[in-house]
Amino acid sequence: MAGRRGAVLSIESTSVQDYVKAIYAFTEWQDAAVTASRLAARLSVANSSVTGMVAKLVDLGLAEHRKYGPISLTTSGRALALAMVRRHRLIETFLVTELGYGWDEVHDEAEQLEHTVSDAFVARLDAKLGRPPRDPHGDPIPAADGSVAYPPAYRLDGVDDGHAGRLVRVSDEDPGVLRFLDRHGIGLDAHLLVRHGAGSPVELLLGPSAPALPVDAALTRALWIGGSVPHEGCTLRNPL
Amino acid sequence: MAGRRGAVLSIESTSVQDYVKAIYAFTEWQDAAVTASRLAARLSVANSSVTGMVAKLVDLGLAEHRKYGPISLTTSGRALALAMVRRHRLIETFLVTELGYGWDEVHDEAEQLEHTVSDAFVARLDAKLGRPPRDPHGDPIPAADGSVAYPPAYRLDGVDDGHAGRLVRVSDEDPGVLRFLDRHGIGLDAHLLVRHGAGSPVELLLGPSAPALPVDAALTRALWIGGSVPHEGCTLRNPL
DNA sequence: GCGGTTTTTGAGGCACACCTAAAGATAAGG
DNA sequence: CCTTATCTTTAGGTGTGCCTCAAAAACCGC
Ligand SMILES: [Mn+2]
Ligand SMILES: [Mn+2]
Ligand SMILES: [Mn+2]
Ligand SMILES: [Mn+2]
Numbered sequence: 001m002a003g004r005r006g007a008v009l010s011i012e013s014t015s016v017q018d019y020v021k022a023i024y025a026f027t028e029w030q031d032a033a034v035t036a037s038r039l040a041a042r043l044s045v046a047n048s049s050v051t052g053m054v055a056k057l058v059d060l061g062l063a064e065h066r067k068y069g070p071i072s073l074t075t076s077g078r079a080l081a082l083a084m085v086r087r088h089r090l091i092e093t094f095l096v097t098e099l100g101y102g103w104d105e106v107h108d109e110a111e112q113l114e115h116t117v118s119d120a121f122v123a124r125l126d127a128k129l130g131r132p133p134r135d136p137h138g139d140p141i142p143a144a145d146g147s148v149a150y151p152p153a154y155r156l157d158g159v160d161d162g163h164a165g166r167l168v169r170v171s172d173e174d175p176g177v178l179r180f181l182d183r184h185g186i187g188l189d190a191h192l193l194v195r196h197g198a199g200s201p202v203e204l205l206l207g208p209s210a211p212a213l214p215v216d217a218a219l220t221r222a223l224w225i226g227g228s229v230p231h232e233g234c235t236l237r238n239p240l
Numbered sequence: 241m242a243g244r245r246g247a248v249l250s251i252e253s254t255s256v257q258d259y260v261k262a263i264y265a266f267t268e269w270q271d272a273a274v275t276a277s278r279l280a281a282r283l284s285v286a287n288s289s290v291t292g293m294v295a296k297l298v299d300l301g302l303a304e305h306r307k308y309g310p311i312s313l314t315t316s317g318r319a320l321a322l323a324m325v326r327r328h329r330l331i332e333t334f335l336v337t338e339l340g341y342g343w344d345e346v347h348d349e350a351e352q353l354e355h356t357v358s359d360a361f362v363a364r365l366d367a368k369l370g371r372p373p374r375d376p377h378g379d380p381i382p383a384a385d386g387s388v389a390y391p392p393a394y395r396l397d398g399v400d401d402g403h404a405g406r407l408v409r410v411s412d413e414d415p416g417v418l419r420f421l422d423r424h425g426i427g428l429d430a431h432l433l434v435r436h437g438a439g440s441p442v443e444l445l446l447g448p449s450a451p452a453l454p455v456d457a458a459l460t461r462a463l464w465i466g467g468s469v470p471h472e473g474c475t476l477r478n479p480l
Numbered sequence: 481g482c483g484g485t486t487t488t489t490g491a492g493g494c495a496c497a498c499c500t501a502a503a504g505a506t507a508a509g510g
Numbered sequence: 511c512c513t514t515a516t517c518t519t520t521a522g523g524t525g526t527g528c529c530t531c532a533a534a535a536a537c538c539g540c
Contacts, residue, residue, distance in 0.1 A: 009495080009496070009497095013496080013497095015496075015497065035517080035518090036517075036518060036519085037516095037517065037518080045497085045498070045499090046498075046499060046500080047517075047518065047519085048498090048499075048500080048501095048518080048519070048520080048521095049497075049498055049499075050518090051518065051519055051520085052497085052498085052519090052520095053497080053498095067505085067518080067519075068504095068505055068506065068517080068518060068519080095361075098338075098368065099361070099364040099365065099368060100364060100368075101360075101364070105360075109357075109358055109360075109361060112356050112358075113353075113356055113357070115356075116352050116353055116355075116356040117349075117353065118349055118352075120341075120345075120349075121335075121339070121349060124339040124340060124341070125339065128338065128339060128340075249526080249527065249528095253527075253528095255527075255528065275486080275487090276486075276487060276488090277485095277486065277487080285528090285529070285530090286529075286530060286531080287486075287487065287488085288487080288488070288489080288490095288529090288530075288531080288532095289528075289529055289530075290487090291487065291488055291489085292488095292489095292528085292529085293528080293529095296527095307487080307488075307536085308486080308487060308488080308535095308536060308537065
């Protein structure tokens with residue numbers, strides 16, 4: 001049933017790569033249904049653009065889609081998404097560890113470069129960086145074979161009062177969040193205690209003597225914290 | 241007189257960048273007149289494509305062109321060309337020295353990446369690499385301010401019998417040439433003595449005891465050798 | 481001044497990705 | 511079961527960027 005529309009664009013189109021990545025992102029840390037409108041919102045395009053583009057993904061064998069149904073990736077779609085995520089995160093890691101970028105400065109640059117570098121480049125970069133397990137924001141870097149180890153992590157707006165754990169990941173899409181954390185000396189693996197104030201804002205306790213730090217709602221959606229148990233293993237997922 | 245055609249594309253178009261680089265290349269090591277047909281041949285497009293694109297360069301203030309006349313760069317066109325050449329050569333250097341690419345593998349990758357990396361990336365890369373003066377093929381890397389130091393160099397097909405000097409640069413466009421040099425252990429700065437055989441092919445003498453190496457015509461157009469005098473300075477050119 | 485070559489013009493094509501507006505499907509509530 | 515709000519798809523169309531071919535125009539050496 002592929003090729004129904006004749007002109008089928010390629011797997012190398014940056015748009016195709018971005019759509020596939022976006023679809024993958026919906027199920028990476030949550031398990032949200034991928035609807036056309038959600039995808040449209042995330043990619044800042046009209047709903048109808050998504051319908052059209054998803055049809056192309058289906059033609060390319062990257063996505064599955066019944067009319068009016070949710071969108072999902074095929075095995076090769078997931079493979080492409082993981083390859084792109086791998087590129088993105090390796091590039092971000094390189095920018096921070098080798099070129100001295102701040103963690104708030106790398107996302108946009110990686111967003112471009114991920115479409116340009118060759119497979120050979122990615123392989124050599126991975127080796128040069130010592131096969132890092134995660135990027136500067138705590139996101140796991142898929143291995144070349146597509147396997148990924150996700151640490152247990154809970155979004156801050158979903159944990160109970162009194163939850164304690166280490167900062168596992170920070171969404172890297174809003175540089176402002178990253179700079180906020182910088183200002184307060186909070187980095188990856190920082191130990192945090194979550195306190196629901198009597199009023200609305202969530203507070204973070206950084207240590208026994210530090211003052212409580214109120215964080216706004218946007219921030220609670222950008223931070224992911226480990227479990228209360230001191231040490232836990234990782235869940236190895238190989239989605240391929 | 242700019243903007244005559246209305247829709248003027250930007251300085252960030254990869255095509256614009258490639259055209260400007262190509263124009264610059266004609267006068268980098270020779271002083272060839274840049275005609276539309278030569279540019280078309282180099283870029284593998286039709287003559288009329290060049291006419292159209294050059295008109296856009298003129299609109300952008302990057303090129304000067306009288307109808308039926310030769311094409312040249314304006315000051316800002318030259319600045320853009322030098323910025324692109326700088327990017328290209330820094331990236332090639334990075335690929336070889338940091339990622340372990342062979343010098344025959346870097347050109348195509350750099351050709352893509354040069355359009356994608358940011359100015360910040362280039363600045364940081366230059367610092368990381370220790371501000372290298374030349375790329376893996378001997379081509380000088382323009383400084384951030386656009387100044388370039390060109391060593392004296394003569395193309396092999398233009399030197400007399402008995403000319404001796406060091407290998408100053410190798411054109412990086414044909415990986416086969418680079419691999420040929422690898423096979424014979426010839427690298428940048430190798431000392432060469434040029435011998436015009438009685439027959440047609442030029443021969444290279446690599447050392448007192450080494451056998452003469454015959455080189456074909458294509459190769460004589462890809463190699464550039466220093467002067468016969470043992471040690472010479474560099475010509476500093478700041479074309480801006 | 482002629483003839484061959486080069487350049488420009490004109491008209492058009494194509495790939496890719498996006499949009500608006502209208503029509504169609506879905507699902508939740510009455 | 512039907513209504514209605516919401517989501518999704520279709521249809522038709524825009525815009526950018528770059529390219530082509532064919533024909534007309536200019537150029538240049540003789
Ligand atoms: Mn990122
Ligand atoms: Mn990241
Ligand atoms: Mn090169
Ligand atoms: Mn080079």
